[in-house]
Amino acid sequence: xxxxxxxxxxxxxxxxxxxxxxxxxxxxxxxxxxxxxxxxxxxxxxxxxxxxxxxxxxxxxxxxxxxxxxxxxxxxxxxxxxxxxxxxxxxxxxxxxxxxxxxxxxxxxxxxxxxxxxxxxxxxxxxxxxxxxxxxxxxxxxxxxxxxxxxxxxxx
Numbered sequence: 001x002x003x004x005x006x007x008x009x010x011x012x013x014x015x016x017x018x019x020x021x022x023x024x025x026x027x028x029x030x031x032x033x034x035x036x037x038x039x040x041x042x043x044x045x046x047x048x049x050x051x052x053x054x055x056x057x058x059x060x061x062x063x064x065x066x067x068x069x070x071x072x073x074x075x076x077x078x079x080x081x082x083x084x085x086x087x088x089x090x091x092x093x094x095x096x097x098x099x100x101x102x103x104x105x106x107x108x109x110x111x112x113x114x115x116x117x118x119x120x121x122x123x124x125x126x127x128x129x130x131x132x133x134x135x136x137x138x139x140x141x142x143x144x145x146x147x148x149x150x151x152x153x154x155x156x
Contacts, residue, residue: 008053010136013075014129016121020045020095021088021108026059026072027081038080041070044088044108046095048074060098062106067099084121086112 018024022045027038043061046069050056055074060067072079088110098106 005052011053011075014125014132015074016082016084016125018045018082018084019088020048020093021090021110022084023086023088023110024059025083025085026079027083028072029078029080042085043068043070044095044098046098047093069099083118084113085118086110 023043024045025040025042027040030037030039041059041061043059045057046060047058048055049058053075056071057074058069058071060069062068088108090108095108
């Protein structure tokens with residue numbers, strides 16, 4: 001394993017699976033004075049880029065007739081939660097052409113995801129995270145030294 005990947009693996013979080021074209025809800029941690037709250041940003045994923053700890057994704061939403069694009073670091077601690085609400089069917093890795101579209105032409109075909117599927121995916125991610133945490137704890141734990149029976153018999 002490369003040195004960078006070895007250092008990064010402790011900081012990489014388990015995230016729900018989503019692709020370009022999907023509609024997602026991103027809960028972002030916002031600090032206002034001495035208060036901390038979660039703000040939701042919902043839109044269509046236009047692109048994913050990078051890899052490992054440096055991976056980012058671009059989300060676009062239209063609010064009040066004004067389009068807003070935002071780039072989120074995937075494994076950032078300020079991204080509290082990512083929920084996939086709609087699965088989009090696209091055949092491109094980057095949807096930059098969506099910037100020129102308005103109204104009905106800006107729609108992406110796909111299907112809505114039921115709440116049961118979302119809950120099932122969240123439970124699966126929690127189970128994977130718990131198993132990975134247990135595995136890491138087992139790696140870092142020092143093995144106990146077991147006395148050999150021959151040595152114990154010789155001392156008697």
